[in-house]
Amino acid sequence: MPAPERIPSRRMSGHRAPTTIETLDLLGRGELTVRGQVREASNAVLFCTVGYEGVSADCVYKPVAGERPLWDFPDGTLAQREVAAFELSEATGWGLVPPTVLRDGPYGEGMVQLWVEADPAAELLALVEDEEAGEGWKAVGLAQVAEDRTALLVHADTPELRRLSVLDAVINNGDRKGGHLLPAPDGRLYGIDHGVSFHVDDKLRTLLWGWAGEELTPEAVAVLDGLAERLAPGTPLAERLATLLTAAEVAAVRDRVGALRGSGRHPVPSGQWPAIPWPPV
Incomplete structure (x- = not known):
């Protein structure tokens, strides 16, 4: 989801900054609550909070059911590809993709990814x-x-x-x-x-x-x-x-x-x- 379309977020809450493994556990097991939708996105993109055992975080939820068909990719596979990109990123050791999981949600299976709040002053x-x-x-x-x-x-x-x-x-x-x-x-x-x-x-x-x-x-x-x-x-x-x-x-x-x-x-x-x-x- 393009950064300009992102909804202002609340930062992850809890007693301390979690590890990647703990974040993945939170994203995978926590309760998803839909807070809004990015209407400009080409596919369904939902801004959510996820909470589990006293820790909560903002995240993005992209249900497979909300994916628009593409002529050159099999239908219903974009969420899996997002997770695969995270797995490859982690394998490099560079940590370039936010923690991402594939899980069930309010609108069925989809990709859930930790929200990263971008620095608005940065220009790349x-x-x-x-x-x-x-x-x-x-x-x-x-x-x-x-x-x-x-x-x-x-x-x-x-x-x-x-x-x-x-x-x-x-x-x-x-x-x-x-x-x-x-x-x-x-x-x-x-x-x-x-x-x-x-x-x-x-x-x-x-x-x-x-x-x-x-x-x-x-x-x-x-x-x-x-x-x-x-x-x-x-x-x-x-x-x-x-x-x-x-x-x-x-x-x-x-x-x-x-x-x-x-x-x-x-x-x-x-x-x-x-x-x-x-x-x-």
Whole structure:
């Protein structure tokens, strides 16, 4: 859900800041109370609170029943893909996706994700003309997909954004818009809205082309090496993904990790699919 459409939230309450495991337990077992609906979203997106044993938190609930059919994805699978993106994020150790579970709710099974309140003063991305690019900006010309030759500029070459670009390549994210980036007040960066991911065909559409063709960082190479091991058939991660994705989609994740390791570079637009989502924010 794009950040501008998000409803002002209440912060997680309780005696202390919970761990990720405790947060997942809260999201999975707590009582969901619907507080509102984001009407601008393309699918049903409900703002909720979840409470369990004296701890409560704000969260987003996206019931499968509220998903609109897509021509290129099987019906009723977006919630599972959101959870799969969280599982892959956790496997990298980067923690780029808020805690996310698949569970039953007031309107049936759906994705429930912890609310992250974005820092309204943070600005990560800007769209400007080629000639306006200044020192310190990373530019990728998009003349092949934008008639006005608008270029995408990454506002800062931060490790968090670069990590997220690698994660998007792994999950084949088809909709990385600016509003799907949530810079938290504590400095952490989160990505949301990963329902249009994990297709077996190359559908990478993102605003994060700032490192296209560049060598992967040593950190990213190490993470990809670890992912290759953790994605091997029969491993806990592979078994977990098998409950959320098709066998072909899990195999495609392995293939994308292998391709990134083989090239040692960030991917470049394929030219067979729009390189950036529209609208971009």
